[in-house]
Amino acid sequence: MKFIILGCGSSMGVPRSDGYFGKCNPKNKKNYRSRCSALIKTKDETVLIDTSPDLRQQLIDNNIKRIDKVFYSHMHADQTHGINDLRVFYIQNKKTIPVYADNPTKKYLLNTFKYCFQSINKDYPVTLKLNSITNKLTLKDGKNKLQVKPIKVKHGNVDSICYIIDDKLAYISDISDISKKDYKHFKNLKYLIIDCLWLRYHPSHLNLENCLKFIEMFKPKKAILTNLHSDLDYDYLKKVLPKNIQPAFDGLTIDL
Numbered sequence: 001m002k003f004i005i006l007g008c009g010s011s012m013g014v015p016r017s018d019g020y021f022g023k024c025n026p027k028n029k030k031n032y033r034s035r036c037s038a039l040i041k042t043k044d045e046t047v048l049i050d051t052s053p054d055l056r057q058q059l060i061d062n063n064i065k066r067i068d069k070v071f072y073s074h075m076h077a078d079q080t081h082g083i084n085d086l087r088v089f090y091i092q093n094k095k096t097i098p099v100y101a102d103n104p105t106k107k108y109l110l111n112t113f114k115y116c117f118q119s120i121n122k123d124y125p126v127t128l129k130l131n132s133i134t135n136k137l138t139l140k141d142g143k144n145k146l147q148v149k150p151i152k153v154k155h156g157n158v159d160s161i162c163y164i165i166d167d168k169l170a171y172i173s174d175i176s177d178i179s180k181k182d183y184k185h186f187k188n189l190k191y192l193i194i195d196c197l198w199l200r201y202h203p204s205h206l207n208l209e210n211c212l213k214f215i216e217m218f219k220p221k222k223a224i225l226t227n228l229h230s231d232l233d234y235d236y237l238k239k240v241l242p243k244n245i246q247p248a249f250d251g252l253t254i255d256l
Helices: 055-061 083-093 103-112 180-186 208-218 234-240
Strands: 002-007 037-041 046-049 069-071 097-101 128-132 138-141 144-155 158-165 169-172 191-195 222-226 245-247 252-255
Touching: 002 055, 055 083, 083 097, 083 128, 097 103, 103 128, 144 180, 180 208, 191 208, 208 222, 234 245
Parallel strands: 046 069, 069 097, 097 128, 169 191, 191 222, 222 245
Antiparallel strands: 002 037, 002 252, 037 046, 138 144, 144 158, 158 169
């Protein structure tokens, strides 16, 4: 099983659309960051987490030829507005693709991208099927069914869903806080991929200081920082972080 970080940038990416790199060195390719999406590949399934506005290029860059289902973390534009790029995977086999989201995200997707879920006319068939997130999410991997555990976390004034894969890896790209009752789910994982926006305070995201506090508390074997703003240069982070913590880069692949 592989876990691929398709994009690790914050909501405007690095560089921004006006070419601004902030403190990031444009000579380092790992500072070129598209908006956050991730992918899980097993023997049998290719599962997407979020549909970034940069999804099309992310899928091309990583040679992804199929998508079997999609898990959404929350309704914000940088996690959802690449949804139309799923259409090609419907065209491949004429089967609707199941997508999973919490109730606020379901409502947002249905209102904003109605044509994906309800037939508008015969020329544009329904391509996606909207499903609720439950505690029975699984991935098929050969003869095994791997558990996908959804954990609700705070992301400013909305909730976001963290996905824990097979009790080995947690992906939590947008977060400001975790309820203490859920700490037990995050302890002693092999990988913790976690939001780290920038150095200063932000009401909806973790900054570097608070991100490191969670990592110290949960003690994963390895932590990877994602949702990185243009304030955070890749080489700067490599220099200041402990050896078991690294900044993400687009295309970073983890073998599980």
